[in-house]
Amino acid sequence: MVEAIQQETHKLYTLIYVFNNDNTKVLLGLKKRGFGMGRWNGFGGKVESGESIYDGAIRELKEESNLDAKNLEKKAIMYFKFEDNPIIIDVHLYTTSNISGDPVESEEMLPRWYDVPDLPYGFMWPDNKIWHPWLFEGKLFTATFYFKADQTTITGYKHSFVSSLKELEAAKFDS
Numbered sequence: 226m227v228e229a230i231q232q233e234t235h236k237l238y239t240l241i242y243v244f245n246n247d248n249t250k251v252l253l254g255l256k257k258r259g260f261g262m263g264r265w266n267g268f269g270g271k272v273e274s275g276e277s278i279y280d281g282a283i284r285e286l287k288e289e290s291n292l293d294a295k296n297l298e299k300k301a302i303m304y305f306k307f308e309d310n311p312i313i314i315d316v317h318l319y320t321t322s323n324i325s326g327d328p329v330e331s332e333e334m335l336p337r338w339y340d341v342p343d344l345p346y347g348f349m350w351p352d353n354k355i356w357h358p359w360l361f362e363g364k365l366f367t368a369t370f371y372f373k374a375d376q377t378t379i380t381g382y383k384h385s386f387v388s389s390l391k392e393l394e395a396a397k398f399d400s
């Protein structure tokens with residue numbers, strides 16, 4: 226008898242948080258369509274085949290906000306698992322303050338600068354409230370978040386801090 230094997234597949238995504246020069250403000254976009262619609266988030270999307278994750282992050286920021294960015298710094302790899310969905314979302318998180326141009330509204334995102342202490346958590350992915358303190362304290366981390374199918378309830382999470390980029394890249398978190 227052949228046993229059914231439930232395969233877990235990973236889909237690669239990018240996420241960029243753009244900060245102003247003294248890190249007091251962060252640029253978010255209100256997602257106007259698709260996954261995460263109605264929520265404020267950093268800029269990003271799916272990595273295309275043949276493209277590096279870094280280049281995908283730069284491309285998505287440009288497409289969604291018209292900003293050109295340089296010197297992205299990798300800060301985290303996060304895994305998101307939704308109940309009843311075998312696809313795990315791998316989000317590679319970057320920050321930068323090195324941008325040129327002004328943010329412009331796109332088909333997908335309405336950009337707006339927020340003061341860091343004043344983020345609209347009621348209208349963001351609920352995981353943000355958990356990992357933002359790690360990011361804002363300058364930590365590098367990996368984390369896995371478990372969601373119900375409602376995309377709103379987090380049933381649990383685990384995380385670990387790493388001390389170097391090399392360690393971050395090497396971290397294969399058991400999701």
Ligand SMILES: CNc1ncnc2c1ncn2[C@@H]1O[C@H](COP(=O)(O)OP(=O)(O)OP(=O)(O)O)[C@@H](O)[C@H]1O
Binds near residue numbers: 266272285
């Ligand atoms: C579950 N908890 C989460 N918390 C915070 N951020 C999350 C997230 N889950 C996904 N994200 C980010 O949301 C964007 C979706 O991107 P998404 O619009 O689907 O991709 P892309 O722009 O390629 O889509 P189109 O196919 O062009 O519509 C992308 O930045 C991705 O990193």
